[in-house]
Amino acid sequence: MSKTAKLFSLNIIVALSALLLQTGCGKKSESGDTTEKVSIQNQGSDTMVNLAQAWAEAYAEVDPAVSVEVSGGGSGTGIAALINGTVELANSSRKLEESEKAKAQQNTGKEPKEYMVGYDALAVFVHKDNPMEEITIQQLAAIYSADGSVTKWSELGVKNAGCPNDEIIRVSRQNNSGTYHYFREAVLGKGHDFRLGSVDMNGSKDVVELVSKTPCAIGYSGMGYATTDVKMLRVAKKQGDPAYAPSIETTLNQTYPIARPLYMYTLGEPSEHLKKYLDWIHADAGQQIVKESGYVPLPKDGSLESGMPAKE
Amino acid sequence: MSNKRRFGTLAEPIIEGLIRVCGFSAILFVLGIFFFVFREGSDFLINKLDVKQFLTSIEWYPDSPSNKRYGVLALLAGTASVTVLAMMIAVPFGLGAAIFISEFCSSRLRETFKIVIELLAAIPSVVWGFIGLTVMNPLIIEIFNAPIGLNVLNGGLILALMSVPIIVSIGEDALKAVPDSYREASLALGTTKWQMVYRVLLPAAKNGLLAAALLGVGRGVGETIAVLMATGHAVQIPDSFLDPVRTLTATIAAELGEAPVHSDHYQVLFIIGILLFSITFVVNLVADLVVKGIKGK
Numbered sequence: 001m002s003k004t005a006k007l008f009s010l011n012i013i014v015a016l017s018a019l020l021l022q023t024g025c026g027k028k029s030e031s032g033d034t035t036e037k038v039s040i041q042n043q044g045s046d047t048m049v050n051l052a053q054a055w056a057e058a059y060a061e062v063d064p065a066v067s068v069e070v071s072g073g074g075s076g077t078g079i080a081a082l083i084n085g086t087v088e089l090a091n092s093s094r095k096l097e098e099s100e101k102a103k104a105q106q107n108t109g110k111e112p113k114e115y116m117v118g119y120d121a122l123a124v125f126v127h128k129d130n131p132m133e134e135i136t137i138q139q140l141a142a143i144y145s146a147d148g149s150v151t152k153w154s155e156l157g158v159k160n161a162g163c164p165n166d167e168i169i170r171v172s173r174q175n176n177s178g179t180y181h182y183f184r185e186a187v188l189g190k191g192h193d194f195r196l197g198s199v200d201m202n203g204s205k206d207v208v209e210l211v212s213k214t215p216c217a218i219g220y221s222g223m224g225y226a227t228t229d230v231k232m233l234r235v236a237k238k239q240g241d242p243a244y245a246p247s248i249e250t251t252l253n254q255t256y257p258i259a260r261p262l263y264m265y266t267l268g269e270p271s272e273h274l275k276k277y278l279d280w281i282h283a284d285a286g287q288q289i290v291k292e293s294g295y296v297p298l299p300k301d302g303s304l305e306s307g308m309p310a311k312e
Numbered sequence: 313m314s315n316k317r318r319f320g321t322l323a324e325p326i327i328e329g330l331i332r333v334c335g336f337s338a339i340l341f342v343l344g345i346f347f348f349v350f351r352e353g354s355d356f357l358i359n360k361l362d363v364k365q366f367l368t369s370i371e372w373y374p375d376s377p378s379n380k381r382y383g384v385l386a387l388l389a390g391t392a393s394v395t396v397l398a399m400m401i402a403v404p405f406g407l408g409a410a411i412f413i414s415e416f417c418s419s420r421l422r423e424t425f426k427i428v429i430e431l432l433a434a435i436p437s438v439v440w441g442f443i444g445l446t447v448m449n450p451l452i453i454e455i456f457n458a459p460i461g462l463n464v465l466n467g468g469l470i471l472a473l474m475s476v477p478i479i480v481s482i483g484e485d486a487l488k489a490v491p492d493s494y495r496e497a498s499l500a501l502g503t504t505k506w507q508m509v510y511r512v513l514l515p516a517a518k519n520g521l522l523a524a525a526l527l528g529v530g531r532g533v534g535e536t537i538a539v540l541m542a543t544g545h546a547v548q549i550p551d552s553f554l555d556p557v558r559t560l561t562a563t564i565a566a567e568l569g570e571a572p573v574h575s576d577h578y579q580v581l582f583i584i585g586i587l588l589f590s591i592t593f594v595v596n597l598v599a600d601l602v603v604k605g606i607k608g609k
Binding site: 054069073074076077080084099103163164165167174175184185190191192193196197198199200201202206209210213214215216217312 | 370371372373374377378379386408414417445446449450457459460461462540544545546547548556558566567569570571572573586
């Protein structure tokens with residue numbers, strides 16, 4: 001009796017998975033029947049994955065012959081894949097390091113080519129019941145850095161009623177994240193480390209999700225990931241300076257202190273269809289999607305290279 | 313008729329050979345995996361690794377811009393704390409459920425239970441992780457007044473729920489394997505049902521029950537994605553079960569994708585793999601010896 005029950009449930013599982021597989025395949029062949037499809041493998045930054053997905057979906061209507069397959073994983077993952085030659089197009093929310101460029105050259109014989117595709121303002125999030133409104137870069141460093149010592153909300157002069165034992169829960173990102181690298185450099189300063197014991201999340205969305213459910217938490221993520229359950233703090237460069245909320249204007253006029261360019265990288269000169277895709281991203285249609293996805297589009301007058309400087 | 317028999321005599325050695333290959337392949341795969349994991353990490357392990365620092369430092373800074381440090385003590389403590397808590401919950405519950413299903417419940421109820429428990433085993437670990445992240449996190453904050461709900465308790469509970477089905481089904485098999493004559497003899501002597509379970513069945517089935525518990529431990533040490541999502545992924549030695557921790561497996565899962573092939577960081581992650589391999593090897597070996605020891609008596 002039990003054996004037949006086991007076999008029966010096994011059969012159901014097998015049948016279901018077969019069904020799933022079939023429907024999956026069916027869809028693919030349906031759209032691929034008409035013309036020979038070219039696919040672009042696009043991997044990397046988790047900050048950019050929503051944006052890259054939105055581009056890919058919109059581009060499917062512009063050029064049905066090209067399908068862009070997007071996956072996230074973090075900037076480091078995309079760059080590692082580019083170095084290993086397994087993707088054509090890598091998304092990165094940080095600049096490629098010289099050593100990585102050299103490694104790619106050595107591995108594949110081609111030099112990575114950089115395209116700036118937009119900007120992202122890094123928002124600092126707290127729980128919506130947290131009374132805090134603004135924060136300085138120094139305060140952020142004191143909370144997150146290995147040299148810093150702030151562990152309680154009261155040390156920042158904040159009375160966080162939702163957080164009974166006053167402890168600041170630092171939400172950070174795993175170290176394959178470009179956001180993590182940018183935050184470390186821009187907030188903690190060059191050569192400084194994060195203090196151990198932060199809660200390291202796998203994705204930008206997870207950070208916001210966790211902060212929205214945790215009254216003691218503070219976290220950072222692209223401003224495109226903001227929801228109504230979390231509060232974005234205004235950020236000031238230093239004590240006494242005016243604090244600014246992250247937005248398209250404050251990013252482009254460089255008053256918001258933690259904003260950064262977003263990049264895409266190809267190996268050597270892009271193939272014809274890839275070049276067309278990148279051109280489309282830089283054109284109005286692509287930049288409109290940047291805006292709609294909650295990121296900051298490239299300034300209209302500036303060329304690609306003369307955008308905002310990556311670092312100060 | 314004779315045709316059939318000839319086919320039988322021909323097929324026999326072929327089938328036997330195939331089964332033999334299947335058996336030996338298991339050994340081959342284990343050796344192969346160990347060889348490849350060891351090879352990836354061996355250069356760093358032999359030439360550069362400061363073993364003392366590796367095992368006794370909590371400083372896990374694999375990508376520090378100024379000073380890279382590889383200390384896994386906090387990760388070891390994370391794995392140990394989550395596994396121990398999970399086993400403290402799962403072993404009594406699992407063995408209790410096994411005893412109930414095998415001895416105390418009606419046969420119709422038993423079938424229902426077994427199907428439900430098998431369903432529990434069929435839930436993918438990433439789904440458990442989601443439950444930890446979205447359901448248990450706010451619950452733990454509320455109930456324990458904790459600053460964060462992603463912690464040892466959350467990971468331990470999730471892991472306990474994941475190991476219970478294994479413990480139940482293996483434990484139940486072990487109890488089933490005790491001959492009915494034991495039960496009959498005990499009851500005939502006038503014991504109650506519980507006395508029979510406690511004094512006769514448990515001693516008779518202890519090898520199998522121990523194996524059930526240790527397989528649960530194995531699951532605990534090796535489980536990755538669910539604990540990655542539920543424990544908070546924070547490098548620190550926990551003071552209480554409400555502190556977030558990070559486990560060895562979660563570290564490999566989170567960082568291997570980013571580490572450039574053959575870099576120091578990559579090799580250290582493989583050394584953590586060797587460490588995990590050694591831990592499970594020791595657990596299994598101890599289990600084997602204990603079981604043999606019990607048998608010897």
